Amino acid sequence: MMPIFTRAIPLFERIEKAGFEAYFVGGCVRDYILGKEIADVDIATSATPQEVQKIFPKTIDVGIEHGTVVVIWEKETYELTTFRTDGEYSDFRRPSDVTFIRNLKEDLKRRDFTMNSIAMDKEGHLVDPFHGQKAIEQRVIETVGSASERFHEDALRMMRAVRFVSQLSFSIEPVTFLALTENAYLLEKIATERKTAEFEKLLQGENRKAAIQLLLDSGLFQYLPGLRFQEKALAQLLKFEIEQLSIIEMWSFLIFLMGIQTDEAERFLRRWKLPVKKIKQVKSTAGWLQYRVHSPWNTESLYEAGLQFVVPVERLFNICNHQHLLQSISDVRERHENLIIKERQELNVSGHDLIKWSGQNGGPWVRDKLALIEKAVLNGEVANKRESIREWLLKCNQS
Ligand code: ATP
Ligand code: MG
Known part of the structure; x- marks a missing residue:
């Protein structure tokens, strides 16, 4: 077993000594069987939260x-979750009540997919009552029990299925897929934040094209924020060879394909409840990409966009052109590196200097003059030195 599991063994021993059971469960067991990297482990236990708090001196609720x-x-x-069954699902979302139980199998039964319903004890023995290992071997995603019922209980599971397709390159078992198609509309009831989290994982998975194709085929896309009428943009996405892109780049590319302008882009991104900072970054990236498809970079646009946007935009531009030009990326990097200044702070004069030299009071003119100097320095019309700039200003004033 890997260190991420073995270092938890003393914890398991302590739980068992107190008379309870503990197992690794969920994604970590699945990924272990798949030989994938494991970021964190989830542990299920027969001890109730209060009992867990009694066993360990330091806990966080x-x-x-x-x-x-x-x-x-x-x-x-370590995250420990008590074996539980989920009570009535009143609104296709969250169990209205949770019942703690002592039986592992019942806990595994409430889990979404068979590949996610395998438990592993501290010796590495698997408990697999729903044949999750077989599903993993066959690389299929199938619900534990009736797919339709399970999607009615929690419609987010449909999005989870599709994002696992993207992350694991599995396929969805036919009966599960049929139920997904029939129940796609239930997704409407799901909280935006939960859908966004799944969609972002989907966009970043290696097999994202297949996943997007499934969103289209199943009709799920219609119940995602702002995508109801974006079938074309999503289908477009499939035509491009998208390598590893950051989530900002993925959103920007989607917006670009949707062909929408800044205001509309903002509204679309807000519908997904993305954080303000992310929205700003995506808007700028998409805006510069719009620029780039019409014009090559020049000194001023390189300067104005800044390296933070130039590189992602160039990468997306290459994707638009079905090219993988690493050369063009290093070229723009170099051109940006060679700019005389990269931001206004690098100017060797300040507003104070201008006020002092002119003997006038401050005012909007200071900002205008600085912008003029900035442009002249950037274009090599004057050296970025205090004295040179002062002389240049005098000469400008004379003519
Ligand atoms: P990841 O690698 O993305 O963390 P994961 O399978 O561990 O994948 P989590 O969201 O961390 O996903 O959930 C942990 C486990 O909890 C799942 O493996 C599954 O057994 C169960 N689970 C999570 N969400 C649901 C759900 N909506 N319905 C039923 N079971 C769920
Ligand atoms: Mg997990």
């Missing part, structure tokens, strides 16, 4: 009503 307690142990943190 992160969601006791759902049975989850974080244990701090030997400077590491």
